[in-house]
Every structure is written in structure tokens, then in C-alpha cells.
Amino acid sequence: MHIVITGAAGFLGQRLVTRLLERGRLDDQTIRRLTLLDQIEAPVPDADGVEIVAQALDVTVPGALDEVLASGPDVIYHLAAVVSSAAEADLDLGMRVNFDATRALIEGCRQHELAATRLLMASSVAAYGGELPEVLDDMTALQPQNSYGAQKAMCELLINDYSRRGLVDGRVLRLPTIVIRPGRPNAAASSFASSILREPLNGEDAVCPVPTDLEMFVMSPGKVVEALIHGAEVPGERWAPFRAFMLPGITVSVAEMLETLREVAGDAAVARVRHEPDARVTAIVSSWPARFDTAKARRLGFEGDGNFREIIEAFVDERP
Amino acid sequence: MHIVITGAAGFLGQRLVTRLLERGRLDDQTIRRLTLLDQIEAPVPDADGVEIVAQALDVTVPGALDEVLASGPDVIYHLAAVVSSAAEADLDLGMRVNFDATRALIEGCRQHELAATRLLMASSVAAYGGELPEVLDDMTALQPQNSYGAQKAMCELLINDYSRRGLVDGRVLRLPTIVIRPGRPNAAASSFASSILREPLNGEDAVCPVPTDLEMFVMSPGKVVEALIHGAEVPGERWAPFRAFMLPGITVSVAEMLETLREVAGDAAVARVRHEPDARVTAIVSSWPARFDTAKARRLGFEGDGNFREIIEAFVDERP
Known part of the structure; x- marks a missing residue:
């Protein structure tokens, strides 16, 4: 092949x-x-x-x-x-x-x-x-x-x-939206969604530019x-x-992301996330839908993540 | 302008x-x-x-x-x-x-x-x-x-x-689907929808290739x-x-089209329509949706026909 x-x-x-x-x-x-x-x-x-x-x-x-x-x-x-x-x-x-x-x-x-x-x-x-x-x-x-x-x-x-x-x-x-991407923050409006998890897990600071009740559809x-x-x-x-x-992503709010970060890596990790609202980023990301019934993907056997904790743990396990 | x-x-x-x-x-x-x-x-x-x-x-x-x-x-x-x-x-x-x-x-x-x-x-x-x-x-x-x-x-x-x-x-x-088109039947799968009305109204024969319970969305x-x-x-x-x-079309079955033709032009007109089922035409036309909630068009002030009788009468009135 x-x-x-x-x-x-x-x-x-x-x-x-x-x-x-x-x-x-x-x-x-x-x-x-x-x-x-x-x-x-x-x-x-x-x-x-x-x-x-x-x-x-x-x-x-x-x-x-x-x-x-x-x-x-x-x-x-x-x-x-x-x-x-x-x-x-x-x-x-x-x-x-x-x-x-x-x-x-x-x-x-x-x-x-x-x-x-x-x-x-x-x-x-x-x-x-x-x-x-x-x-x-x-x-x-x-x-x-x-x-x-x-x-x-x-x-x-x-x-x-x-x-x-x-x-x-x-x-x-x-x-x-793919979370957690490796590497550094980039110009994508969704960059923060990886950054607010990846940076604290690596002992670095991160900025969250959106309200924590914002929901995303992630994989x-x-x-x-x-x-x-x-x-x-x-x-x-x-x-x-x-x-x-x-594809069958999962729906998760930024607050839930940070709460899961706390479960996996503790209060110190969450404390590394600074909240600095950015209206431009919020406008773009909040226009993306976060709730889907992905019936066709499931019918064809596609599988998503079980829950957000698995996403963080997979990132931790896969780190070089 | x-x-x-x-x-x-x-x-x-x-x-x-x-x-x-x-x-x-x-x-x-x-x-x-x-x-x-x-x-x-x-x-x-x-x-x-x-x-x-x-x-x-x-x-x-x-x-x-x-x-x-x-x-x-x-x-x-x-x-x-x-x-x-x-x-x-x-x-x-x-x-x-x-x-x-x-x-x-x-x-x-x-x-x-x-x-x-x-x-x-x-x-x-x-x-x-x-x-x-x-x-x-x-x-x-x-x-x-x-x-x-x-x-x-x-x-x-x-x-x-x-x-x-x-x-x-x-x-x-x-x-x-635009009904009643003037002129002659053409190669379009929807051609019959005009033909079964136009030809009898002009004293000519027409062929209906689809079952009469088929619904269409017309204007x-x-x-x-x-x-x-x-x-x-x-x-x-x-x-x-x-x-x-x-656009706000109206939903009408072929049977309703022919019944309206009868109201406007009598039994003799409807008798001019010969029913010769054509599987190919039926397959194409029955794949077209016939029922719409055209909320946006109506909100913006677009208007459809009041009923199918008006469509036939407009054709009769407009004939040269």
C-alpha cells in the first residue's frame, strides 16, 4: 500500500x-x-x-x-x-x-x-x-x-x-478544535485552548483570553x-x-478544562493561568458551535475521547 | 441606474x-x-x-x-x-x-x-x-x-x-421548480410539471411520467x-x-395540480394527460424536497403564490 x-x-x-x-x-x-x-x-x-x-x-x-x-x-x-x-x-x-x-x-x-x-x-x-x-x-x-x-x-x-x-x-x-496541541502558542484564535493546559503542565505561565463559561468542541x-x-x-x-x-468531539467549558487541570496537576498549575479577556479572540471562538449530535460519525465507528481528563492525561503520557 | x-x-x-x-x-x-x-x-x-x-x-x-x-x-x-x-x-x-x-x-x-x-x-x-x-x-x-x-x-x-x-x-x-414555463417540453426532469398543465390548456396532449402522489415545491x-x-x-x-x-414556493402534489387543472379547464383538459410512469424521471424528481419552512424569505418580504389555482390562472391570463 x-x-x-x-x-x-x-x-x-x-x-x-x-x-x-x-x-x-x-x-x-x-x-x-x-x-x-x-x-x-x-x-x-x-x-x-x-x-x-x-x-x-x-x-x-x-x-x-x-x-x-x-x-x-x-x-x-x-x-x-x-x-x-x-x-x-x-x-x-x-x-x-x-x-x-x-x-x-x-x-x-x-x-x-x-x-x-x-x-x-x-x-x-x-x-x-x-x-x-x-x-x-x-x-x-x-x-x-x-x-x-x-x-x-x-x-x-x-x-x-x-x-x-x-x-x-x-x-x-x-x-x-484539537486540544492539547504540542509546541508554542500560535496566531490561531483557538491557540489559548491548548496553551492554558500545556504551559502550566510544563511549569510555565499562560493567558486565558475568554470567559470561563465559554464552551468548546474538542478532540x-x-x-x-x-x-x-x-x-x-x-x-x-x-x-x-x-x-x-x-467527528465526535466532546463539549467542555473553559472552567471544566481548568478544573480538570487542577485534578491532574494541582492548584499551582491552575494558578499559572492569568485571565486577560480579549474581545477579538472571544468573538471568534464564541462563534464556533460547541454542541453536536455526531450520529453519522458514530454510526461509521469513529470514536472520540471519553472525557477531558483523558485528554490531559494523554498529553502528559506522550510528552517526550 | x-x-x-x-x-x-x-x-x-x-x-x-x-x-x-x-x-x-x-x-x-x-x-x-x-x-x-x-x-x-x-x-x-x-x-x-x-x-x-x-x-x-x-x-x-x-x-x-x-x-x-x-x-x-x-x-x-x-x-x-x-x-x-x-x-x-x-x-x-x-x-x-x-x-x-x-x-x-x-x-x-x-x-x-x-x-x-x-x-x-x-x-x-x-x-x-x-x-x-x-x-x-x-x-x-x-x-x-x-x-x-x-x-x-x-x-x-x-x-x-x-x-x-x-x-x-x-x-x-x-x-x-418554476411552473408553468412557457414554450415546449425540454430535457429537464421537471419539464413534465409545466407540460401536464400547459399542453392541455393549449388543447394538446401531455405525458405525466411520475406517480400523482408525488409532491413538488413550485413557484x-x-x-x-x-x-x-x-x-x-x-x-x-x-x-x-x-x-x-x-424562496417561498408552495407544496403541491401532481394530483392536486391535475385537480386544479380540472377546476379551471374541465374534464377534457385533464383527459389529455396520459400517465406513462418513467422510473428515471421519478427517481430524480422525487429526490427534490417539497416541504420548506421559508422563514428567512418571508422575514425579508419575499412573497409566493397564494395557491395553485392562481398559478394556472396567471398562465392563462398571460398567454399571448
């Missing part, structure tokens, strides 16, 4: 590579080849019996993916994207990377007659917006209030239509990676009639 | 032109100029004091709309599209006309800094699909099961995002044109947060 990953140098891509190599198999087939694509050359881990090639390329350049598609990959994980803040700051960049490159990828699959190739794309909770109900479900409209979400929602429609026509076997998973990196793997294994026909849905 | 209409030679475009000239005004401004665009040169009616230019052009050619956008139109009605059967038969054609040309149009508005230009696009009931609820509402997801619907849904997202960013004042109306051509006009007059901010919704 030959697996291609775009955005392979990113945090999620790297974790996916590690997990695929640990498993050695996907959908009952031995993984023989991994092609890691990103703007920079992704790190190539050692792995017996698996040919791993990392290639630096720009997915927005016409024909950039021709060579890899001509090799007939079995599974493509399309994780390459510009994040929401960048897509909002630069409409053209977002359209080029998030939409046009995805269109070129599925059009490339069609040209190379990769009807059986499983193409998995990550979409996002940012695709939701507008006058939302209290609890969202699989038939809630996508009315995104940011360009990143609009671009992802357009890709969903395109991938679904190409799949319905039998041109590719596309699958889209809408990701909850651990480990469960997201398991969902990406399961997503390649569920038969394509079970994804119809619409090949995109929300 | 300068109004541009793409697809101006089509049935809806022609009716819109007639109605605009009858009114002479749009949004309390005198109509001074009409630009009619289509693949063929649209007929130019006589109209005192209104400069009407018809131009044959291909909206899919890069830069085709530059000249007209440079003239700074106040309102653009974007009705040009390839119909659902053609988009299903030829994916590339549908993408080029229904999606790429719309993208070029709003991108052109951005380039020419037409932030205040009202851009109205017609979308369709064909954008709905999948595992639908009994009654759809403004937050029901678009999960189209045909390429035409997918392309229209992508345009909706794009127009909404460009409008949210203040680059254009976009508005999208999802049209119910008369007159009400659709009134909606296009009202759509240019409702202030842009009232369309937020999502600038696309279903």
Missing part, C-alpha cells in the same frame, strides 16, 4: 506518519510506501521495509502533484492548508491553497483514473456559522463566517460530487489521528450520500 | 427585462441602462429613455465581463447557467459555466471595486439532497446529489464570503421575477449572516 500525505511536515501530518509506521498496516494491507509532501521537506523517520520519500513542493503550482498521482497511490491524506487566520488575512492565498489546490488534486485523481484511491481531507468546525441551533447535527447547514471555513465547505461539495460520480473515493472529516490529537486512519478503512459506499461530517 | 443581466436571452431573463421596463424603476431609482448578456444576442425591446444594449458573449472566456464591470453597474442579475441535465452530462462544462464564470464575475466585481454593486444569483432546489428532514428550513444542509446543485452550492459559499468581506453586495435566491414565473426585483431592493445587511435561502 502506497500512502501520500500533503502537509506532512505539520503537527498532524507528523503524528499520522508515526502512527501509520507503528501500525505497519492500513485496511488490512501492509504499508510499503509513504510519500510525504509539504512546502518544506518533512522529516523522514527510519522504518524497516517501508520506502519513505519526502518531497518539498508547492501544491498550488499546476501539475505539482502529477508525478505522485501517476504512481497510483492507494490513499491520499490531504492535510495541506493555510490556517484560518492566514486565510482571513489573505483571500487569494486561502483560495489558492485551500480551494484551488484541492480542486487540482481531485481533478488530478480523475485524470489519472484513480477512482479507487481514497482521498481524505480535513475540514473544520470553522465551516459552521450563522444562526445555529443549540445542538448541531449532520444536516445542519454550513454557513461559514470566515474564508477558511468557506473554502473548506466548497472543497467538501467538490469532493462529494467527484465521489458521487465515481471519479475518486473522497472522504472529509470535520475536525473539532485530542491522538483521537484525531485514529479518526484519519479509521477514515481510510471505512468502505466508501458507507460515506454516501454526503461524504463529510463532524 | 444601470442593470446587467447574464443569461438575458433565457425565459427568466426575458421576463425580468419586460418587468423592469414596465416598472421603470428599481429601488426608487430610474432605470437608465440595461445591458443584456447571453451566448446569443438577446432581443432588445423598445423602451423610451432606457439605453438597452444586447451583447453576445461567452461568460466563461477570461476577461469577457471586464468591459461591462468597468462601466460600474448598480445591479447584476446573474442568471447564466447550464441546466442540471447538461451539468450532469458534462462535468467540465458545468464547472466552467456554473462555477468558474460566477467566480470570475465576483472576482471582477472585486477588481473593479464594485463593493456596492448588488449581485443576484439564482440557485436552486437541486442544491438540496441527502438524508433530508420532513420539512426543510433555512438551516438545512446543502448536500446536493447532482453536479448542478453542487456547483450552485459552491457559488453560494463564494458569494457569501465575498459579501461578508465587503467586496460585493451578493444575494442568492434558491428557486423552487410561478411571475412570482420568481417579482422575487428577483425585490431581491435587489432589500438592503444588503438584512441578508447576513448567510446570503442564500429558499
Whole structure:
């Protein structure tokens, strides 16, 4: 089995590579080849019996993916994207990377007659917006209030239509907010959600810019990676009639996050979180829905975290 | 006021032109100029004091709309599209006309800094699909099961995002099935819905290919044109947060259509309808939802037909 990953140098891509190599198999087939694509050359881990090639390329350049598609990959994980803040700051960049490159990828699959190739794309909770109900479900409209979400929602429609026509076997998973991300705080509006846990757990201070009664819909990196793997294994026909849905995150308030931090790491850890309300961040994050009935994902066997404590404990266990 | 209409030679475009000239005004401004665009040169009616230019052009050619956008139109009605059967038969054609040309149009508005230009696009009931609820509402997801619907849904997202960013004042109306269309039966799956009324009213035979208990969501051509006009007059901010919704059609079964035909034109008219079930047509049409709660359209002052008898009577009154 030959697996291609775009955005392979990113945090999620790297974790996916590690997990695929640990498993050695996907959908009952031995993984023989991994092609890691990103703007920079992704790190190539050692792995017996698996040919791993990392290639630096720009997915927005016409024909950039021709060579890899001509090799007939079995599974493509399309994780390459510009994040929401960048897509909002630069409409053209977002359209080029998030939409046009995805269109070129599925059009490339069609040209190379990769009807059986499983193409998995990550979409996002940012695709939701507008006058939302209290609890969202699989038939809630996508009315995104940011360009990143609009671009992802357009890709969903395109991938679904190409799949319905039998041109590719596309699958889209809408990701909850991923908590706890490793590394440092970044420009994402949701950065604090990892930061207020990760920094105290590492003995550092953090800032919470939102009211503690704010609820979020979250999933651990480990469960997201398991969902990406399961997503390649569920038969394509079970994804119809619409090949995109929300993964089963869990709903948690910031207060509950901090309370769980206290249970795991004590009062001193929680005391490291300074509350400095930021109206801009609060406006963005509070526009994201936090309560979902993820019936389709559960029907197809996708699993979320059991509770928020497991998310913190997984982070603690996984630290280098 | 300068109004541009793409697809101006089509049935809806022609009716819109007639109605605009009858009114002479749009949004309390005198109509001074009409630009009619289509693949063929649209007929130019006589109209005192209104400069009407018809131009044959291909909206899919890069830069085709530059000249007209440079003239700074106040309102653009974007009705040009390839119909659902053609988009299903030829994916590339549908993408080029229904999606790429719309993208070029709003991108052109951005380039020419037409932030205040009202851009109205017609979308369709064909954008709905999948595992639908009994009654759809403004937050029901678009999960189209045909390429035409997918392309229209992508345009909706794009127009909404460009409008949210203040680059254009976009508005999208999802049209119910238009009944009674004038002219002859065509290749559209919904063609019978007009044919089983129009032909008997004209003393001709017609074929009904679907079971009579099938329900449809319909609107008369007159009400659709009134909606296009009202759509240019409702202030842009009232369309937020999502600038696309279903118009208030009425739900009617084929049996009710034929019963109303009997009331208006007698038993002899209904006897002209031959029932010849067609599984292919039935499959397509029965996948279209027929029951909607169109709260947003009604809140914004859009009006539908009062009942099906009015639809038939309007057709009879309007016949040349």
C-alpha cells in the first residue's frame, strides 16, 4: 500500500506518519510506501521495509502533484492548508491553497483514473456559522463566517460530487478544535485552548483570553489521528450520500478544562493561568458551535475521547 | 441606474427585462441602462429613455465581463447557467459555466471595486439532497446529489464570503421548480410539471411520467421575477449572516395540480394527460424536497403564490 500525505511536515501530518509506521498496516494491507509532501521537506523517520520519500513542493503550482498521482497511490491524506487566520488575512492565498489546490488534486485523481484511491481531507468546525441551533447535527447547514471555513465547505461539495460520480473515493472529516496541541502558542484564535493546559503542565505561565463559561468542541490529537486512519478503512459506499461530517468531539467549558487541570496537576498549575479577556479572540471562538449530535460519525465507528481528563492525561503520557 | 443581466436571452431573463421596463424603476431609482448578456444576442425591446444594449458573449472566456464591470453597474442579475441535465452530462462544462464564470464575475466585481454593486444569483432546489428532514428550513444542509446543485452550492459559499468581506453586495435566491414555463417540453426532469398543465390548456396532449402522489415545491414565473426585483431592493445587511435561502414556493402534489387543472379547464383538459410512469424521471424528481419552512424569505418580504389555482390562472391570463 502506497500512502501520500500533503502537509506532512505539520503537527498532524507528523503524528499520522508515526502512527501509520507503528501500525505497519492500513485496511488490512501492509504499508510499503509513504510519500510525504509539504512546502518544506518533512522529516523522514527510519522504518524497516517501508520506502519513505519526502518531497518539498508547492501544491498550488499546476501539475505539482502529477508525478505522485501517476504512481497510483492507494490513499491520499490531504492535510495541506493555510490556517484560518492566514486565510482571513489573505483571500487569494486561502483560495489558492485551500480551494484551488484541492480542486487540482481531485481533478488530478480523475485524470489519472484513480477512482479507487481514497482521498481524505480535513475540514473544520470553522465551516459552521450563522444562526445555529443549540445542538448541531449532520444536516445542519454550513454557513461559514470566515474564508477558511468557506473554502473548506466548497472543497467538501467538490469532493462529494467527484465521489458521487465515481471519479475518486473522497472522504472529509470535520475536525473539532484539537486540544492539547504540542509546541508554542500560535496566531490561531483557538491557540489559548491548548496553551492554558500545556504551559502550566510544563511549569510555565499562560493567558486565558475568554470567559470561563465559554464552551468548546474538542478532540485530542491522538483521537484525531485514529479518526484519519479509521477514515481510510471505512468502505466508501458507507460515506454516501454526503461524504463529510463532524467527528465526535466532546463539549467542555473553559472552567471544566481548568478544573480538570487542577485534578491532574494541582492548584499551582491552575494558578499559572492569568485571565486577560480579549474581545477579538472571544468573538471568534464564541462563534464556533460547541454542541453536536455526531450520529453519522458514530454510526461509521469513529470514536472520540471519553472525557477531558483523558485528554490531559494523554498529553502528559506522550510528552517526550 | 444601470442593470446587467447574464443569461438575458433565457425565459427568466426575458421576463425580468419586460418587468423592469414596465416598472421603470428599481429601488426608487430610474432605470437608465440595461445591458443584456447571453451566448446569443438577446432581443432588445423598445423602451423610451432606457439605453438597452444586447451583447453576445461567452461568460466563461477570461476577461469577457471586464468591459461591462468597468462601466460600474448598480445591479447584476446573474442568471447564466447550464441546466442540471447538461451539468450532469458534462462535468467540465458545468464547472466552467456554473462555477468558474460566477467566480470570475465576483472576482471582477472585486477588481473593479464594485463593493456596492448588488449581485443576484439564482440557485436552486437541486442544491438540496441527502438524508433530508420532513420539512426543510433555512438551516438545512446543502448536500446536493447532482453536479448542478453542487456547483450552485459552491457559488453560494463564494458569494457569501465575498459579501461578508465587503467586496460585493451578493444575494442568492434558491428557486423552487418554476411552473408553468412557457414554450415546449425540454430535457429537464421537471419539464413534465409545466407540460401536464400547459399542453392541455393549449388543447394538446401531455405525458405525466411520475406517480400523482408525488409532491413538488413550485413557484410561478411571475412570482420568481417579482422575487428577483425585490431581491435587489432589500438592503444588503438584512441578508447576513448567510446570503442564500429558499424562496417561498408552495407544496403541491401532481394530483392536486391535475385537480386544479380540472377546476379551471374541465374534464377534457385533464383527459389529455396520459400517465406513462418513467422510473428515471421519478427517481430524480422525487429526490427534490417539497416541504420548506421559508422563514428567512418571508422575514425579508419575499412573497409566493397564494395557491395553485392562481398559478394556472396567471398562465392563462398571460398567454399571448
